[in-house]
Amino acid sequence: MERYNPKTIESKWQKKWADSQIYVAKDFDDKPKYTVLTEFPYPSGAAMHMGHAMTFGGGDIVARYKRAQGFNVLFPMGFDAFGLPAESFAIKNKVTPQMAVEQNIAHFRHQLERMGYSFDWSRSFSTTDPEYYKWTQWLFLQFFKAGLAYQDEININWCPFCKTGLANEEVINGRHERCDNLVEKKKLKQWLLKITDYAERLIDGLKDVDYPSRVADQQINWIGKSIGAEVDFTVADQEYKIKVFTTRPDTLFGATFMVLAPEHSLVSKITTKEQKAAVDSYIKATQGKSDIERQDTNRAKTGVFTGAYAINPATQERIPIWIADYVLMGYGTGAIMAVPAHDDRDWEFARKFNIPITEVIGGGNIDREAYTGDGKLVNSGYLDGLDVEEAKRKIVTELAKKGIAQEKVNYKLHDWVYSRQRYWGEPIPIVHCDKCGAVPVPDNQLPVELPIVDHYEPTGDGQSPLSKIETWVNTACPKCKEPAKRETDTMPNWAGSNWYYLRYFDPHNNETFADAKKLKYWGMVDLYMGGMEHTTLHLLYSRFHHQFMYDQGLVPTPEPYAARRGHGMLLTTDGTKMSKSKDGGVVDPISVADDGYGVDAVRMALAFLAPYDQSTPWSPEAVAGCYRFLTRVWNLVNEPVKKSSAKSPEDVIIQKTINKTIKKVGADLEKTNFNTAIAALMEALNEFSKIKNKGSAVWHEAIRKYIQLLAPFAPHVTEEIWCEVWQEKESVHLSKWPEYDEKLTVDEFVKIGVQINGKLRGEIEVTNDTAEAEALKLAGQDANVAGYLDGKKSKKVIYVAGRILNIIV
């Protein structure tokens, strides 16, 4: 008998699968379709890491399972190759980004093939292919034409290291998520996408899709919806009005001062001569602070009085207007009405600057702290006696009559800063003309290709390197044909991934981004697997993109992904996050496979280690264990046995085992519970190993099914057994998923516990329809139980058939 040798087996089958194209998905097949998508990678020059293997491995298991179930499965793969890392790699290695990407894709694809994933490579593409980004640009123009892409001069997040503007979502704790450098503010003219128009839809749509609650909650949280009111305050003795947003209009009578963000446009207008010096120096000090400093909640409140007053519209009293950096220009209107009695921050501020604190909601002790709970209104004129909710409604109604307040919903979500000052991205297909303004490049001139240049290092002056290429920049206005200039900013690295899943449905179409019939056939992605870290980035962006496309009639479904699953993080053995900077931190799946365990064992270990969505420490022993398991499977099927048609007394056990296992593995796969599915397969192997007569017909049928169950998890060794050991003509991965007989999944006899007064004292063997009296009799025969029952009367008997017998004495 040959030893299990993954190395020769794996490379052989990977080649055969590629040659026979068994994983190629067919458009418009009669079978029901199933689209399983795994986030496509950025092809770096480095080794593939465990996070990739988690994503692709999970997708591959599902893809193989669904194929076996008779679905026409689309399991595609491509590359997301625009963006900063490719450019940095190119600069470092002194090659062009185009060359770097080509090399890296070849390298990465080779690794993916080495892992044996069942991707349909015929549909592969890179977001950097001009035939692809033509449509990325075209889609941008649809946003532009719909008024959802616009230019604005705003204060944006600027990464001084990468020398580019960033979206809000790309800033984590005040640092650029890619390079970890501190982000600055910079005023630049930028392209933005109006994602805020879709804030409500992005929340709503989550109801109709199956996302882990963690993911849905995080998106809802990020969008940050709050319901409240906008109220106008007039500045005393001046013509200005200050608009504020508040979620607590009920506390208006308690507003004893106002605060403007230092950047607020009214600040310079209302500040008095006496206060000007103080205000100016405060603004200057604020500008010198980083976002991290400014957002530190533990910092003591600072601020300065403008000298101006506003009129509280409820009390008609004059209240001072301050500026303070705890009020952010980026949220609401950049101005607040401060109610120190019922807001922690306002309370702290008022205390520090000796501003009066007026209680308007009873129930707290405002001398000690702000009271933010419920209660009855006090000191509030016509609101007195109402509770908070009633008061909110009443005051907004009253003020609305006078035209100084209205209900308002606010979101934390900001419009998406969509331009980058880097070379390696899709050029924004706009021409700037002195006469006609921003003019879209006509469809027949797309794509606007990136010019090949010698220098593409970022300039750092807020201009894209493209701006230095005069021959490219200078063009004719598509409208009036007069000389005009191209937009030189490029799109963010997220642009290509916004809609890539749609392109898999029809990857080679030159007429449109994807044919409508194919969009309809492959429709919604049934299962989308990816990393948790993309929840408020790519996943949110692409949902927005898709919703817009739906509104434009470009796609048939309102949401892109029917279900989302994210994998947990692999931690180092000491429980910390795997990172490149740490010694031995990153383990690469292929080198582990090359150590002799093989790809199948590595893939199984990743699936077996922990529940799919849970973070867990990486364990090299787990791979060894899975290798051992696969070796045992290999030895079992290769064990020489005498074939016989005779029935064996062990047949019943064999049948029960395989039927139970089919049921369990199928149920677990539906829930992406890979770890328990594998445990069930291991359990079954243990049962099978104990069988003495391995020659019966029942045995052969069962072991055949067993290999089919194992196939999605260990595709190579099962294929070798199927096609070489058993000489089947067609791949195990094209075979039909075995069915089970419900009757054969139930054991005739089960052991149930016997409890006396709720404590386990014995065990009896019963059937599911053993009567209570019979069960009691059996229990009485157990010496230990009998000892406890001896001489005592049973008060009560609880008997749950097939579960438990509990006797109360």
Place this chain on the structure above:
RNA sequence: GCGCGAGUGGCGGAAUUGGUAGACGCUGCAGACUUAAAAUCUGUUGACCUUAAAAGUCGUGAGGGUUCAAGUCCCUCCUCGCGCACCA
């Protein structure tokens, strides 16, 4: 501070949704095979107390409660992880 999730053996983790806690894997221990080791196979592996055997007591972060019965349900609290964070 807000939102979400999790606390079970030496370790990773199971537990049919209230019914014999610790499946499966790893590790450890003992044995078989071997000149020896590796590999493989067999047994064993929650703690305590006893042990000739059987039995027994405790045990799912802590404390309380509901129930014949709680890892699972309810209340109070603690710890850890993730995300957001001066969001008005």
